[in-house]
Amino acid sequence: MLFKQVYQYIVGKIERNEWQAGEKLPSIRLLAEELGVHRLTVFKAYQLLKENGKALVKEKSGYYVKDAQQSCHALDPDLEAAPPTVLGEFKNNLSEIQAVPVAYQFSQALIDPNLLPNLFLSEYVKKVFDIYPKLMGSYSPVQGDIELRELLCRYIAHKHKAQLKLNEILITSGATQAIDLIARLYIRPLDAILVERPTYSGALDVFRIHGARLIPVEISIDGYDLEQVEALMKQHRPRFFYMNPTFHNPTGYTVPSAQRKLLVELAERYRCILVEDDAFHEMYFDTPPPPPLFTYDTEGWVLYIRSFSKYVAPGLRICAIICRQSVMGPLVTVKSLADNGTPLVNQKIFLHYFQSDRMQQHLKKLRIALQVRRDIMEAELHERTNWEWVRPKGGLNLWLKLPDTFPVETLLQACFQHSISFVPGTICDPLQQMKPWIRLNYSFINEEKLREGIRKLTDISRQFEA
């Protein structure tokens, strides 16, 4: 969708009156050179401008900026009164799918609240308020509660044999915020960034709204093609590589140890930050995954996003960014301007539960429960479809390839009618082309509903088979 970014760029110039009504737009060749994009991309942007009444074509002469008033009406007659935003055509694809209320929820990579020790958690919360009676009236330091950061330092030292300083940790409100803060700090419009193909759809939408050019890196069961990664770093000089190397979302793949070290070396050599998003580290079924890339990093080129609350207490939305102090300074400033710090209440509740023995027991049970659900989903699909997938060794999702010409978008609409939702592969693809793929989440609904839901889904799918 690069052409939409070029479109936004031009609309911005027009709205700021840098390019005025009646003025000739730069030639396609010239603008393509200036922005470092293909001519066809600029051509498509100009076509969209024309369609939306923002530009007009004069035969043999080129494109011209149209009168502003006219274009405003042409764009969206229903919203005449609404002031124009910078959002343009960007949206949050995943969030729109998840906003549809359904009984058979296969689109949320969330753990079933019934798998959490709710009663115990509630009792625990009460204790927390006895320990900190003024919790409701207190703000957290912008960078995060000190007690919590101390705990996470100890945890990382024990778990990953990595020594952190207190101010190498920033507490954020969920992984989405962590991704967004990093994007805000590093992406200027039209900057190149590397993203896996496929990847987490929410991250793609965050990067798009910041105007990034998304350069895809293929991910397979063996990890990346490092020669491709190096070539892309060389060619595009990307600001960062956003990656999800452990029980990758949506595929479930894990980038092998051997590649992890080499990736950090590439990052240093090409001065390309690695944004390592690690949401499912503790959600393994057989063996624990290899150490995170950040443990190989000595020069500060890895920013490590570690979600904790997903499997502890998702409602608290506690996540951490771990990075070197030179990066932390600006990151804390951006966090302060975004929300002035994550609420202290949430951090203290998380802190006290996270260090309890109960948490470790819960985690073991949770892994078994998730594995059971994965197995049920696989068994049902195996029996009822010829769809293909690789068994995930951790994480919350199954990434399925349907027959090549399968109309996935039509299936999704039909599923919504039957109170079922899933994630279509196209929104996980930076190029929006992976049409016959879908992501099914097995962690959110119970075994019985899961079985029912998959049966219904596969029944519906039959009517679309060629």
Add this chain to the structure above:
Amino acid sequence: MLFKQVYQYIVGKIERNEWQAGEKLPSIRLLAEELGVHRLTVFKAYQLLKENGKALVKEKSGYYVKDAQQSCHALDPDLEAAPPTVLGEFKNNLSEIQAVPVAYQFSQALIDPNLLPNLFLSEYVKKVFDIYPKLMGSYSPVQGDIELRELLCRYIAHKHKAQLKLNEILITSGATQAIDLIARLYIRPLDAILVERPTYSGALDVFRIHGARLIPVEISIDGYDLEQVEALMKQHRPRFFYMNPTFHNPTGYTVPSAQRKLLVELAERYRCILVEDDAFHEMYFDTPPPPPLFTYDTEGWVLYIRSFSKYVAPGLRICAIICRQSVMGPLVTVKSLADNGTPLVNQKIFLHYFQSDRMQQHLKKLRIALQVRRDIMEAELHERTNWEWVRPKGGLNLWLKLPDTFPVETLLQACFQHSISFVPGTICDPLQQMKPWIRLNYSFINEEKLREGIRKLTDISRQFEA
């Protein structure tokens, strides 16, 4: 600091290789015209480029882009290894002052946790977890918990006689996030926005990081000069006017009723959104303030930011943006990309306390307690200084004019040494010129400490008097 924004704009072009090493920069005249700024502003930006080794001057010829490698080192030799961010020289001035740990805290517009009914709140929280046993495992809808939005609809209908629909309310994590979301939605680099002079420093820093050109509107005890407002709207076509018309931060002034209606008319006529930040509405001492501007708005030009948790339970960070549905759509998208929704835990706790009778009783007591602290601060200052101020009729701050040549910055550094902090007026001024002014907050520390702190502060100040 407009020149820094122009500087950032040029640095961006250079970093993206749009303007390459060795290339001649546009003439000062040309760039000033293109960006719609004064030539002196561009001159200052070019000077800064030169100082930072990003540009060089050739006699009689103009400015040229310097070799990238060279400039990178020249800019910041200490952070050589740190990847460059888009933050540039922007920071959060207020947050940096508040991060200094002090005993006599006059820089935080926060209510003393001891004034909140903490024990009662803690008991309440326990009930909330009994009502919603799965709270810890549940996400909120991105736009906010439905029960909470229903409650706020009823509250606004009762309090302000304004009928809202459920989807005209968005729950945010504090007012800072609300301001930031609106800035993200409307500000493109170099867009003009109107801001009061002085105003809330945190908002200025948010707007700066989005690249806004800040156009000041003077605020006085009588409100604004509406002719000035109209002229500025006409001349600059600002994206919005960020205002704090009720117990204004930092001055305490309230824009009179008569002006409120006229401002909404101006907004409609010049298609300039009013961002009405209303953090202190319930914090009045004599009579309740006039109705918010948004109650006069029928066409959707007012975005109303209402902080609730400040006087209820600041640790929860619950705030709301109220606006028409046409604006709400994109706002919810931006919220989803920023953090996927405010944690449900915080919303449910707030909900249940906010609708309790106890809250109303607490509010009455709180007003009296704050008034007592204001009176003590005024009495101490009256006795010990010739500083000038207007008695605030609500809010949490005193805005003081010190003698004209008073070295406020030196005073602040000396105060830090004695464990005292306050807000220097310059950071509240979009032009950063209001040198002899300071903001003292009277809500955070108790009567005894407040007295002590003011005595110490005025003692220290004596050594700087001419």
